[in-house]
Amino acid sequence: MSDEQLYNNPFRNSAGFRLMVLFGVFFITLLSVAILSQAIPLIPGISERSAMFISSATQCLLAFCLPAWLTAKFASPVPSRWLYLDNAPTLKAIAGVIIVYVLALPAMNQIIEWNASIHFPQALHEVEETLRKWEESNNGITRKLLESSSIGGIITGVCIVGILTGFSEEIFFRGALQGIFVRSRIGTSISVWIAAIIFSAIHFQFFGFIPRMLMGAFFGYLLIWSRSLWVAAFAHALNNSVVVVTSSPLVFGNGNGGIDTFGTASGDEFPWGALASGIATFIFLWRFRGIFFKARNN
Secondary structure, eight states: OOHHHHHSSHHHHOHHHHHHHHHHHHHHHHHHHHHHHHHGGGSTTOOHHHHHHHHHHHHIIIIIIHHHHHHHHHHOSOHHHHTTOSSOOOHHHHHHHHHHHHHHHHHHHHHHHHHHTOOOOGGGHHHHHHHHHHHHHHHHHHHHHHOOSSHHHHHHHIIIIIIIHHHHHHIIIIIIIIHHHHTTTSOHHHHHHHHHHHHHHTTTOGGGHHHHHHHHHHHHHHHHHHOOHHHHHHHHHHHHHHHHHHTOTTTOTTSSTTGGGTTOOOTTOOOHHHHHHHHHHHHHHHHHHHHHSOOOOO
16 A cells, blocks of 8 residues: 555544544653653652753653654655654744743743632632642742752753753644644634643643744744744753753843843833833744744755
């Protein structure tokens, strides 16, 4: 049977079957990662932080990269093209991502602060407390992973939390998941936002849901505009890497250097900085996205 006969059939072209492959492999590998994560700390002489890094890298490779690649193999004879990996990023695209990151920082910081300060009605107070305790527990694990006072620790954090996590989540959520939706009949923008909502929800952090969803949508549109997963992966890795570097006491004595509150309003002040940041980001993307994120002919 030829490749054309094998892949041009309703079974392989069905969005439902592709989602079944993607999430079926995801849950199987996630269970495997959970088992391995319990065994890794038992390795003689391994430190807690090293065990966490190994577990994180294992999760990236097995729970995100592998399901995406197997789904692409199921859907296409050219998996790399199906996942938008065959289009290298341009220098303009890289520069554009950096510009957007700088422009949007105050606005995103303000949204993060607003989302974190959301309070439920009194009737749901216990639900809010449970969610906050759950999120604080996850944040405690993240702080242990990121807060390093050595150059080697920062480099390791950038490589795993920044680059590997950024790439693996993009190949899963944008390359595979969003790719499935885009190739169905639900429309490009709807596909971007569905993938962004799932991307944010799967982190199980309600008090960071909105900014993470917005970032996911931005990564999704980067893929649509540039037709290159590498551009979205770079944007994701840049964001994660900045968090890693600014979380280190070696770089900033207070652990963040004020970057995570830059441009935010305090008290009852009107968030003029965040407003200007949001407007500038919108204007840049509206006016210049065709210049910086134009897809290459491939």
